[in-house]
Every structure is written in structure tokens, then in C-alpha cells.
Amino acid sequence: MAIKPKAGGFVLRVDPILCDGFGHCHELAPELVQMDEWGYPIIRATPTPLSDANALESARFAVRGCPRQALRIERTTGSI
Amino acid sequence: MIALTSPYLWYTTRATGFVALILFTLVVALGTFVANRIGGTYVGRFELNELHRSISMVAIVFLMVHILTTLLDSYVPTGWISAVIPLTSKYEPVHVALGAVAFDLILAVWVSSLLKARIANRSWRFIHWFSWLALASALAHSVLTGTDSRSSWGLALVVTCGAVVLASALWRYFARPTRAAGRTALSPLSVAPLDGDAPEQPARRDRRR
Amino acid sequence: MNATLPRVLLGATGRPLSLAEHQSTFTAPVRSSGLLEELEASGLTGRGGGAFPTSRKVSLLRSQRGHGKVVVVNAMEGEPEAHKDRTLLSTNPHLVLDGAECLATMIGAKTVAVCVPRDNQTVVHYLKRAIYERTLRAHKGPTFELHAAPWRYVAGEESALVHWLNDNESLPQYRPSKAHVLRVGRGPALIDNAETCAHVALIGRYGAAWFRELGTDSSPGSALVSLTGAVDRPKVLEVSLGTPLAAILDAGKADPQPQALLTGGYGGTWLSGQHLDVPYANETLGPVGAMVGTGVLVVLPRSGCGLLETKRVVDWMANESARQCGPCAFGLPALAEDLTHLLHGRPDGPTVLARLVERCGVIEGRGACRHPDGVVRMVRSALCVFAEDIERHAQGAMCEGSKSNEHWVTVPSIVHEDELVWQ
Numbered sequence: 001m002a003i004k005p006k007a008g009g010f011v012l013r014v015d016p017i018l019c020d021g022f023g024h025c026h027e028l029a030p031e032l033v034q035m036d037e038w039g040y041p042i043i044r045a046t047p048t049p050l051s052d053a054n055a056l057e058s059a060r061f062a063v064r065g066c067p068r069q070a071l072r073i074e075r076t077t078g079s080i
Numbered sequence: 081m082i083a084l085t086s087p088y089l090w091y092t093t094r095a096t097g098f099v100a101l102i103l104f105t106l107v108v109a110l111g112t113f114v115a116n117r118i119g120g121t122y123v124g125r126f127e128l129n130e131l132h133r134s135i136s137m138v139a140i141v142f143l144m145v146h147i148l149t150t151l152l153d154s155y156v157p158t159g160w161i162s163a164v165i166p167l168t169s170k171y172e173p174v175h176v177a178l179g180a181v182a183f184d185l186i187l188a189v190w191v192s193s194l195l196k197a198r199i200a201n202r203s204w205r206f207i208h209w210f211s212w213l214a215l216a217s218a219l220a221h222s223v224l225t226g227t228d229s230r231s232s233w234g235l236a237l238v239v240t241c242g243a244v245v246l247a248s249a250l251w252r253y254f255a256r257p258t259r260a261a262g263r264t265a266l267s268p269l270s271v272a273p274l275d276g277d278a279p280e281q282p283a284r285r286d287r288r289r
Numbered sequence: 290m291n292a293t294l295p296r297v298l299l300g301a302t303g304r305p306l307s308l309a310e311h312q313s314t315f316t317a318p319v320r321s322s323g324l325l326e327e328l329e330a331s332g333l334t335g336r337g338g339g340a341f342p343t344s345r346k347v348s349l350l351r352s353q354r355g356h357g358k359v360v361v362v363n364a365m366e367g368e369p370e371a372h373k374d375r376t377l378l379s380t381n382p383h384l385v386l387d388g389a390e391c392l393a394t395m396i397g398a399k400t401v402a403v404c405v406p407r408d409n410q411t412v413v414h415y416l417k418r419a420i421y422e423r424t425l426r427a428h429k430g431p432t433f434e435l436h437a438a439p440w441r442y443v444a445g446e447e448s449a450l451v452h453w454l455n456d457n458e459s460l461p462q463y464r465p466s467k468a469h470v471l472r473v474g475r476g477p478a479l480i481d482n483a484e485t486c487a488h489v490a491l492i493g494r495y496g497a498a499w500f501r502e503l504g505t506d507s508s509p510g511s512a513l514v515s516l517t518g519a520v521d522r523p524k525v526l527e528v529s530l531g532t533p534l535a536a537i538l539d540a541g542k543a544d545p546q547p548q549a550l551l552t553g554g555y556g557g558t559w560l561s562g563q564h565l566d567v568p569y570a571n572e573t574l575g576p577v578g579a580m581v582g583t584g585v586l587v588v589l590p591r592s593g594c595g596l597l598e599t600k601r602v603v604d605w606m607a608n609e610s611a612r613q614c615g616p617c618a619f620g621l622p623a624l625a626e627d628l629t630h631l632l633h634g635r636p637d638g639p640t641v642l643a644r645l646v647e648r649c650g651v652i653e654g655r656g657a658c659r660h661p662d663g664v665v666r667m668v669r670s671a672l673c674v675f676a677e678d679i680e681r682h683a684q685g686a687m688c689e690g691s692k693s694n695e696h697w698v699t700v701p702s703i704v705h706e707d708e709l710v711w712q
Contacts, residue, residue, distance in 0.1 A: 015463045016614035016657045018201055020257070022117060024126040036651050038623075040615035044654040065126045067114060069201050074465075 009076045011047035012059045018070035028065045029058035047074070089153040094228055096146035098237060101222050103139035104186075105241040107132055108215055112248040116255045133193075140190060147183060178221035185214035215245050294503070295527045296511045297487040301380045305415045308422040311383035319387065319493040325351070325395050328489065330497035332509045336373075337363055337445070337482030338554070338583045340508075340571055343489065349470065350396040350479040357476030358398035360431070361454070362389050364405045364412075364483040365438060365445030368554040369605075369701050371583045373513035374483045376525040378405070378412050381487075382419040386433065388486030391493045393431040396479055400432050404450055407437035439710040442555070442609035446658050447471060447480050449611075454478075459711050460611050461658035484513055484584075504530035508570035512581065518551075518588035518697045519544035528569060530581075535565040538588065548591045549674050551698060553582020555602050556663020558670035559595060578670060589697050594690030595675035596682055598698040599668060600628035606664050608703045611711070617661040620652035624668060631682050632691060638683030646672065 012032060014025075021039040025032075032048055032055060033041045050056045050073070063071040110132040119125040147163050158176050162169035164184055166177030192199065192207040219242050228234030300306055300314035320327065329344040350358065362385060366374040378385060389401045403420070405412050413435070420433040438444050438453045448462040451471045470477045481489075488510060492500050504510045508530040517523040520543040528537055538545055547562045552574065560567075560579040567573050571581050589595060607621035627645040631638055645668070653665045672679060678688055 013465065016616070016655060017463050019615065021615050022114075022125060023120060024124075024129060027120070027124045027126045036616065036620075038615055038619035040619075040655070042651065042655065046654065064197075065129060067129060069196060069204075 010050040010056060010059070010073050011076050012043060012050060012062070013047045013072050013074055014041060014043040015070045015072070018068045019066075020068055020070075022067050024065040024067065025062040025071055029062040031055070032058055033062065047076075049076075086153075089149045093146055093149040093153060096142045096149065097222065098228070098234070100139055100142040100146050101218060101238070101241055103135055103142060104215060104218060105244050107136045107139055108211065108245055109248050110135065111211070112252045115252060136190075136193075140186065143183065143186065147179075172225060175221060175225035178217045178224065182214045182218035182221060185210045185217070189214065212245075212249060219245065294511060294529065296491055296503075297377060297384060297484065297513065298380055298525075298527045305379055305419065306381045306383060308383055308419070308426070311381055311387075314381075315384070315387075315491075315494060317494040319391060319490070320496075324391055324493055327492055327497045328395070331492045331500040332497075332507075333485065333488050333492060333500065334508065335482055336484040336488070336512060336584065338368075338556075340581060343481065343485055346479060346481070347392065347395050349468075350477055353396075353470055353477040355472075355475065355477050357400070357474055358396050359473045359476050359478045360389050360393045360396070360398045360401045361450060361473065361478050361480040362386075362401060362403040362483055362486055363445055363447070363450060363480055364403065365440070365450065366406065366583075367440070367442040367445035368556075368583045368585060369442075370515060370517050370551075370585045370587055370699060371554060372515045372517075372523060373525050373584050375409060375412050377484055377487060377513065379415060382415055383422075384487045384490050385483045386419060386423060386486075387493070388488065388490035389433075389481075390430045391489050392479055392481060392486065396477075398431060398476070398479070400434060400476075402434045402436055402454060402473065404436045404438055404453070406440035406444070408440040413437050439712065441611075441709070441711065442606065443611055443658060443660055446660070448658065450480060451478060457712050460613060461660070463657040505568070505570050505572070507572045508581075512584055514541075514569070514584045514586055516541040516543055516586050516588070517699060518586075519547060519590040519593075520588060523699075530570045531568045531573075533566050533568055534560075534586075537569055537586065538565065543588045544590045546591070547588045548593060549589045549595055550579070551585065551587035551589065551598070551667075553580040554585040554663075555606055556660070556667060557582040557585065558666055559599075559674040560670075561674045562589075562591075578673065587698050592690055592693070592695070593697045594678065594688050594693075595671055596628065596632050596679050596688075597691045598696065599671040599675075600625065600632050601696065601700045602698060603628055603664055603668060605700045605703055606660070608706070608709075610660060611658075614656045614661075616652045616655040620648060621661060621664055623648055624652070624664065628668070631679060632687070634682050634685040634687045636685070638685060642672075642679065642683050 019040060023035060023039055025041050026035045033043060036042055050059050059073050063073055110128055114125065114129050114132055117125065119128050150158060151160050151163060158169040158171050162176050162180060164180055166180045167173050169176035188207050189211050192204050196204050219238060222238045300310065306314065325344065325347060328347060333343045334340040335343055364374045364378060389403070393399070393401055403416055405416060407413065416435050420435060423430065423433060436454060438459050441459055443449050443461055444453065444459040446461050448464055448471060449459050451473055452462050453459045454473045471480065472478060501509045511527050511529050514526045514528050514537060515523070516526055516537070520541055524541055526537065526541055534550065535545070549562050550560045552558055552560050557580050558578055560577060564577050567577055569581070574580055589598060603621065603625045607625045610617045610621055612618040624645065627641050627648065630641045649665045649669055652661050654662065656662065681688060
């Protein structure tokens with residue numbers, strides 16, 4: 001799955017209902033995802049922007065590694 | 081249709097069968113480690129998950145070789161279709177059927193995992209639960225069919241694998257999540273909703289759990 | 290009809306108005322064209338808590354392509370201190386159903402799904418009868434369906450309501466963007482609060498100019514307020530938006546010098562009793578940290594303890610979590626624990642207080658719905674309004690109000706987790 005980073009920008013989003021606090025995302029992308037005290041990733045409704053290619057790559061690992069497929073990388077088109 | 085008559089096919093079948101069994105046992109054990117959230121301090125949780133995924137690929141390769149060599153070997157006239165449809169083999173129909181059932185289920189789990197990003201997580205999990213049944217069927221197949229399971233080491237191997245799978249199953253069951261986590265679970269064993277007060281109108285899509 | 294109150298509660302008797310009585314109370318016919326323009330001009334905003342411009346929602350649904358559009362009347366009233374929707378439906382269900390018909394006409398829907406909590410069989414019965422009366426009319430409007438869902442705090446949340454209608458489960462769903470239209474079956478759904486529908490019915494009859502004769506420019510019209518707490522009895526008042534809070538308390542015979550008011554509901558905010566001159570409308574309440582929300586005003590007298598009431602509410606709200614999302618399922622009980630710790634003046638109060646503040650920041654914005662956000666908002670407002678009292682509690686000194694048996698916010702009993710019904 002080749003994603004070419006564009007000027008539009010990408011964000012990392014989580015479906016909080018699917019998320020079950022496995023924590024793989026934090027291991028794979030610690031600079032993007034911090035954990036709260038209950039084992040859940042801190043990704044908010046105002047989503048985490050992926051500013052460069054490294055961030056994007058880390059995010060892709062996290063998305064692939066999530067056992068519940070709760071993470072998604074979305075392109076922002078402007079206001080959400 | 082080629083039917084070969086080399087004893088090496090027969091040896092390969094038996095050997096790859098055992099290896100596949102051992103590897104799938106390992107896969108199930110690793111899967112249980114992942115489900116029970118082991119890791120995070122000395123080994124990464126994602127590493128166990130990756131091992132689970134990659135070893136399953138190796139196991140499938142061995143399984144394919146096992147099936148292929150069985151089908152090619154004229155010593156055991158199973159017929160090609162018996163690999164996927166149970167009870168169609170001319171040779172030991174029940175024993176081969178157990179293998180076919182295991183293979184079908186593993187195929188379903190594999191394909192659903194290839195498509196994991198594209199299908200609903202609930203659907204993926206529902207199919208994934210059947211891997212336990214696949215292992216049970218594979219173990220039964222090994223005990224009943226295997227020439228080698230009549231020998232002490234063969235039997236010991238199968239029994240050990242069986243013990244590991246059983247232990248994993250018990251651990252999985254007793255350590256299952258009871259709160260918050262796991263609400264999207266769709267195990268075949270999940271409890272059906274109580275039919276208390278009927279709604280005033282029937283639900284628009286009758287998608288019962 | 291002149292610019293007086295009551296409007297939606299006009300003609301109230303001890304029992305719901307029949308169709309004939311309703312038609313003789315509101316004699317003007319509903320206009321057949323230009324409804325959407327009138328709705329836009331009226332500036333009506335939703336009365337279910339969101340205060341979203343109703344005409345914008347209608348326009349969005351109008352522009353949707355799809356068959357089987359549905360109007361959903363949301364009368365779930367998950368907020369325990371809110372009584373307005375059930376009062377409205379017990380006074381004049383036909384006004385609400387009229388409004389739903391107007392909305393159905395505007396978006397081209399042929400079905401109206403009226404949703405009420407199944408725990409209140411009285412209201413269910415009233416609606417069944419009202420819907421039946423309408424089927425006897427000569428003019429056949431949209432088909433009305435009655436749906437009785439289990440009563441939960443989050444059952445009135447839009448995605449939970451739609452989930453109930455589709456799959457018989459009152460659980461909120463993840464919505465990546467609010468602009469994404471919810472669907473009931475295959476049809477786009479317009480979901481509006483019952484009181485909003487009643488106002489739509491009146492605008493359809495008397496027009497936008499009439500509607501704007503009450504209220505303010507930004508918050509036109511009248512609204513129902515559920516007044517509870519330090520009052521002679523809990524009551525529902527219809528007020529013109531922009532009325533000063535003191536006047537509402539006076540009209541409702543509530544404590545004229547309260548310590549504080551809980552505005553908006555359990556997920557709303559506390560307002561200190563020194564702000565009673567503030568007009569009751571979002572644009573004036575907002576700057577002082579209060580809100581209209583679901584029209585709830587709970588009056589806390591000086592003899593009460595804000596920390597105690599907050600703790601009781603958070604205990605219950607934590608139990609009402611759908612437990613689908615970690616930060617809510619685990620975070621809200623943690624907030625409740627911290628509040629209990631502070632309330633009882635246990636050691637290490639300041640540390641727990643700091644932890645409470647931090648946890649609020651960690652929890653907000655991370656649920657599929659706004660349930661945890663509401664709780665965080667309410668707790669933060671309590672930390673602000675009751676700062677002095679909380680400081681004393683944190684130092685180990687419980688106030689007199691917290692030791693009394695008298696409680697001012699009515700909080701339902703906590704149902705055991707295994708007995709919560711979502712289906």
C-alpha cells in the first residue's frame with residue numbers, strides 16, 4: 001500500500017470502540033502515540049497530524065500492527 | 081492427473097504433517113499470548129503478534145506441501161477433492177475428513193487475515209475463533225491417521241501438541257476480558273441477548289448476535 | 290396568536306390533548322409551502338442539548354439522495370433531571386407529531402419514528418393513542434412508528450438511537466465526522482428532539498416573525514426548563530429565552546439565593562449563585578461558563594455541598610458508560626474515586642486534586658460519543674465554582690453540607706453493571 005505524502009496532509013485516527021488497549025501502536029510508534037494509565041492510546045477527536053515521511057511510516061506500522069484494526073490513516077482535505 | 085509412487089512422497093507427507101502440527105500449535109500458543117496481552121517489558125507485544133503472523137505463514141507452507149504430497153501419492157488413493165470436502169476420500173474417509181475440515185478452517189482464517197484491513201473486525205474475529213476448531217480437528221486427524229502416531233515418539237509429539245493447545249485454550253478462557261474491553265467480541269460462544277420486552281416495532285435489520 | 294407564553298404548553302390540562310382538542314387550541318393551519326424558508330428565518334436551534342440550527346439539519350437531509358428517509362423524534366430524555374420532553378408528550382403529543390410531519394414534508398420522508406423510553410409506559414400509552422388518532426384522519430400524512438428503547442443516559446445520543454432502530458442496541462457508534470448523515474435502514478435520518486419538533490409545528494402555523502417575538506436575536510423563541518433542586522416541587526416551565534435566571538427562579542418558586550445552579554444537565558456546568566442576573570440564553574450563559582443544554586436547572590442552596598452533588602452525579606454517570614471505549618469505561622470511575630477521596634477529606638487531598646485535574650485532561654475527547662466530555666466539563670466547572678469548599682475538603686475538613694443526609698440533585702439509583710439493559 002504505497003501512500004505518497006502530499007501537501008494535503010495525513011492524520012492518524014483511532015476508532016475508540018474497536019480499540020481494546022492492546023498497546024501495539026505505542027510500541028510501534030512511540031513518538032506518535034502515548035498511553036494513558038489504563039493502557040489506552042491517547043489519540044483524540046482532533047487527530048494526530050503526521051508531519052513527515054518518518055511519522056507516516058511509523059503510523060503505517062502502527063496501523064498494520066493493531067490487532068483490532070482500530071487505527072486508520074486519513075487524508076485531511078481541510079476542515080473536518 | 082499424476083500419481084506418483086515414490087516412498088519419499090509418503091515420507092514427506094508424514095514429516096510435513098508433523099511439522100505443520102507443531103507450527104500451528106506454536107501459532108495458537110502465540111495467539112493466546114497476544115490475546116492475553118503478554119509482553120511490553122522484555123519482549124514487545126507487537127513482536128509476539130508478528131511472530132504469530134509469520135510462523136502461521138510458514139505453517140501454511142508446510143501444510144500445503146503435506147496436502148500436495150498426499151494427493152500426488154498413489155499409495156493413499158484419497159482423490160483430489162478430499163482435501164477440501166470431507167468424507168470424499170476413498171482412503172480412510174473419516175480420518176482424511178478431519179484433515180480436510182482443519183484445512184478448510186485454516187484456509188478461511190488465512191484468507192480473512194489477508195483481507196483483514198478490508199473486512200469488518202467483527203467478521204474477522206468471528207472466523208478467527210474457528211482456528212481452535214481447526215487445531216482440534218488437526219490433532220484428531222494426526223492421532224487417527226498418522227502412521228507415526230502408532231510409534232511412541234509420534235504419539236508423544238501429538239499428545240504434547242494437544243496439551244499445549246488445551247492449556248492455551250484454558251488460559252484464553254479464564255483470562256478473557258470481562259469489562260470494557262471485548263465488547264466487540266463475536267465468539268460463537270457469546271451469549272445471545274435476552275428476549276425481554278419485545279420492541280414496539282421490529283428492528284429494521286434483524287442482525288441478531 | 291400573540292407573543293405570550295405558554296406556547297408549546299398551551300392548553301395544558303391534566304391529561305394529553307386529543308386530536309380534536311389540539312386542533313381547536315391551534316386553529317391556524319400549517320402552511321403548505323415555504324416551510325423551510327420560515328424555519329430558516331425563525332433561527333430555531335435544537336432543544337435537545339446541541340443547539341444546532343434546525344434549518345441547517347433539514348437542508349442537509351433535504352440534499353441527501355436516497356429513498357426511505359426517516360424523521361426520528363428523539364424523546365429519550367436520557368438526562369435524569371430533565372422532565373420537559375415527557376411533560377410535553379403528556380400535555381400535547383399532537384403538537385410534537387405535527388412538527389414531525391412538517392419535518393417529514395420538508396425532507397421528503399414517508400416515515401416518522403418516535404422514540405421514547407420503554408420504562409415510562411404512561412408516555413408510551415399516550416403516544417400510541419395519539420398515533421392511532423392520526424390514522425383516523427382523512428389526510429394521510431407520513432407513517433408514524435413508535436419505538437420504545439431501554440432508558441439509559443446515552444440512549445438519546447443520536448448514533449445510539451439510530452443503532453437502536455437498526456440493530457436493537459442502544460450503544461453509541463463511532464462517527465468520524467458529524468457531517469456524515471446517519472441512516473435508519475437505508476434511508477437518511479433527520480433526528481430532532483421532541484421539543485424542537487413542537488416549535489417547528491408552531492413556526493409552520495404562525496411563522497418566523499411570530500416565533501422571534503420572544504427570545505433574543507441569537508436564541509429566538511421560547512424553551513422548556515426543568516427546574517429541580519431547592520424548589521417546592523420539580524416543575525417544567527416554558528420561558529422566553531433571554532429571561533434573567535433570577536426571574537426563572539422566581540417564577541418557579543425556587544430558592545432565590547442559591548449557592549449555585551447546575552445548568553444543562555449532568556453533562557453541563559455549574560454556575561455560581563452570584564450570576565443570577567445573566568439572561569438565560571447560550572450567548573450570555575456561555576461567557577460565564579454555563580449552558581442551556583437540555584434545559585435543566587438544578588438549584589443548589591447554601592446548605593448544600595457542591596462537591597457531594599458532583600460526586601453523586603459522576604458515580605452514576607460512570608456507571609452509565611456504555612463501556613465501549615477505554616478512556617470512558619476506566620476514566621470515569623477513576624474520576625468518581627478521586628471525588629470520593631476528596632469528599633471524605635482523606636489524606637493526600639491536594640495530590641488527589643491535582644490527579645483529578647490531570648485525569649480530566651487525559652479523558653476528554655477520546656470517546657466515541659461525548660459522554661466522557663460532558664462529565665469532564667461538569668467536573669471542571671465544579672472545581673471552579675466550588676473551589677474554596679473543595680480546598681477545605683482536600684485539607685481534610687468536610688463541610689456541613691456534605692455531612693447532611695439531604696441531597697439536592699436527584700440521582701437515580703445505580704444499577705449493577707450486569708443488570709444494565711442496552712437491548
